Amino acid sequence: MCHPTSPFPFRLSRSNLTTMTTPDTLTLNSWQVIAATDEIPVGSITRTTLLDTPLALTRDRDGVPVVWRCTDEEPGDEIDPETILDRLPVTTGYGFVWTSLGTPPKELFSITEYAEPDRVNMSCGSIGIHVSAPRAVENFLDMGHFPYVHTDILGAEPHTEVKEYDVEVSEERDEVLATRCRFFQPRAALSATDGMEVEYVYRVPHPYCSVLYKSSPEAPERRDVIAIFLQPVSEDRCRAHLLQSMIDSTSTITELRRFQQTIFGQDKPILENQYPKRLPLDPRSETPIRADKSAIAYRRWLSQKGVTYGVIPAAG
Amino acid sequence: MITLYDFELSGNCYKLRLLMSILRLRYDIIPVDFFPGRQHKSDWFLKLNPFGQLPVLKDDDLVLSDSGAILAYLAKKYDETGQWFPNDPAITAEILRWHAIADDITSTASAARLALGFDYDFDVPKAQAGAHRIFRLMDEHLWFGEREGRDWLCTPPHPTTADIACFPYVMLSEEGGIGRQDYPALRRWSDRVRRIPGFTIMSGIFPAGRALEQA
Ligand SMILES: [Fe+2]
Numbered sequence: 001m002c003h004p005t006s007p008f009p010f011r012l013s014r015s016n017l018t019t020m021t022t023p024d025t026l027t028l029n030s031w032q033v034i035a036a037t038d039e040i041p042v043g044s045i046t047r048t049t050l051l052d053t054p055l056a057l058t059r060d061r062d063g064v065p066v067v068w069r070c071t072d073e074e075p076g077d078e079i080d081p082e083t084i085l086d087r088l089p090v091t092t093g094y095g096f097v098w099t100s101l102g103t104p105p106k107e108l109f110s111i112t113e114y115a116e117p118d119r120v121n122m123s124c125g126s127i128g129i130h131v132s133a134p135r136a137v138e139n140f141l142d143m144g145h146f147p148y149v150h151t152d153i154l155g156a157e158p159h160t161e162v163k164e165y166d167v168e169v170s171e172e173r174d175e176v177l178a179t180r181c182r183f184f185q186p187r188a189a190l191s192a193t194d195g196m197e198v199e200y201v202y203r204v205p206h207p208y209c210s211v212l213y214k215s216s217p218e219a220p221e222r223r224d225v226i227a228i229f230l231q232p233v234s235e236d237r238c239r240a241h242l243l244q245s246m247i248d249s250t251s252t253i254t255e256l257r258r259f260q261q262t263i264f265g266q267d268k269p270i271l272e273n274q275y276p277k278r279l280p281l282d283p284r285s286e287t288p289i290r291a292d293k294s295a296i297a298y299r300r301w302l303s304q305k306g307v308t309y310g311v312i313p314a315a316g
Numbered sequence: 317m318i319t320l321y322d323f324e325l326s327g328n329c330y331k332l333r334l335l336m337s338i339l340r341l342r343y344d345i346i347p348v349d350f351f352p353g354r355q356h357k358s359d360w361f362l363k364l365n366p367f368g369q370l371p372v373l374k375d376d377d378l379v380l381s382d383s384g385a386i387l388a389y390l391a392k393k394y395d396e397t398g399q400w401f402p403n404d405p406a407i408t409a410e411i412l413r414w415h416a417i418a419d420d421i422t423s424t425a426s427a428a429r430l431a432l433g434f435d436y437d438f439d440v441p442k443a444q445a446g447a448h449r450i451f452r453l454m455d456e457h458l459w460f461g462e463r464e465g466r467d468w469l470c471t472p473p474h475p476t477t478a479d480i481a482c483f484p485y486v487m488l489s490e491e492g493g494i495g496r497q498d499y500p501a502l503r504r505w506s507d508r509v510r511r512i513p514g515f516t517i518m519s520g521i522f523p524a525g526r527a528l529e530q531a
Contacts, residue, residue, distance in 0.1 A: 123352060262325075265519025265520045272491070
């Protein structure tokens with residue numbers, strides 16, 4: 001059963017209500033990712049949840065996604081998309097469908113590399129995690145965990161030091177940018193044959209999305225792009241939609257997906273063990289480790305933007 | 317020549333990687349895109365296993381499926397010590413009973429994990445309750461075992477394929493929202509499994525002694 005929102009004041013217990021707040025204006029009016037476009041059935045219904053709101057989605061005969069607020073639809077039900085009049089806004093980008101519960105901007109943030117003709121672009125799956133979207137972004141930005149969590153792939157002892165790097169908030173693009181991030185990696189990508197010092201650039205162009213650029217082992221002058229787009233399901237649950245846009249002329253999509261899923265599968269239990277599940281924005285609430293310059297900038301940026309969904313806002 | 321048709325995040329595939337690592341067997345992996353690609357339902361895979369389930373293992377021309385059956389095959393064929401799947405009729409029965417319980421763990425703990433993580437349409441509270449019921453019984457069985465000097469699921473004084481079959485989806489249970497804090501004997505047993513010589517990890521399962529597990 002899909003739960004329509006109408007009976008909710010009667011149905012939800014008090015403890016549920018405390019975790020179900022109205023999303024902030026920015027979150028409501030932003031594009032939010034909900035599915036990999038190819039995975040949405042044509043002519044039948046699939047469902048998902050965005051910001052505690054059940055949604056139904058399908059694609060029409062031309063493959064164009066249609067999204068609306070779910071009432072009593074069941075997954076697998078056949079549907080003629082023409083009959084859906086009360087639709088939510090939809091855009092597609094980077095192989096995924098994005099919608100909004102408010103009035104979204106004209107365009108999604110840009111990842112220009114995605115359009116380069118020789119890139120291998122793929123979703124590596126949409127995986128549910130029991131943690132807030134901002135916690136998942138923060139983990140994505142952290143290089144300090146590589147040797148311990150992604151042992152012998154993205155890091156290895158004794159190469160545990162996070163070297164000095166730069167972080168700024170780009171006024172013009174309104175995003176967090178970390179550059180000159182360097183780390184020794186035993187197997188930086190599927191195409192890597194040896195350990196190498198890899199240079200990373202991280203962008204956070206959306207409160208719940210991060211894009212990572214790392215030198216490509218196959219073409220050192222170019223960069224592989226790996227992005228994580230978090231769908232805020234509730235304040236303490238999200239779905240991670242994983243994008244890879246790679247320079248790799250030899251691996252299959254299955255192999256490239258497997259590499260990324262192996263990494264993400266290692267992050268998952270670490271993320272789900274974080275407490276609290278929402279990200280505290282008060283600088284004094286958690287003692288950030290020394291490497292966490294980008295995390296501090298990210299938390300401050302969320303505070304300044306007035307994001308309250310999935311976070312514990314700073315007092316005062 | 318052994319070939320494993322494998323999905324990294326599958327606990328059932330990991331059972332075979334784990335036993336082959338312990339037995340120091342060399343094998344090739346053919347990755348199968350179970351998620352999101354659903355290749356286990358594709359025509360080429362259904363020719364290997366019409367039931368559309370991972371894992372599949374090929375040993376020369378022999379094609380095998382079902383993780384429990386393959387564990388028995390690998391042990392009987394390649395374990396020179398004869399310990400992992402002993403010939404004794406009573407112990408064979410004991411092991412097969414735990415292989416069946418391992419399948420019950422798959423249909424409960426793994427189902428909850430698939431629903432929460434991989435968008436499968438399963439009844440999560442029912443799957444979680446089912447897993448807790450099994451974990452409670454395992455914990456009791458292991459707790460009494462420790463008092464009798466038995467460290468493993470079956471009677472022999474060493475691990476068997478029963479331990480391998482039950483281990484992965486116990487360890488991945490938290491991804492299905494099933495905590496193990498109430499099952500101390502089950503946690504001690506899982507630490508012992510992780511100390512078996514030749515033990516190998518999968519994504520989501522860390523080596524013994526990590527901070528995460530002690531928390
Ligand atoms: Fe990670």
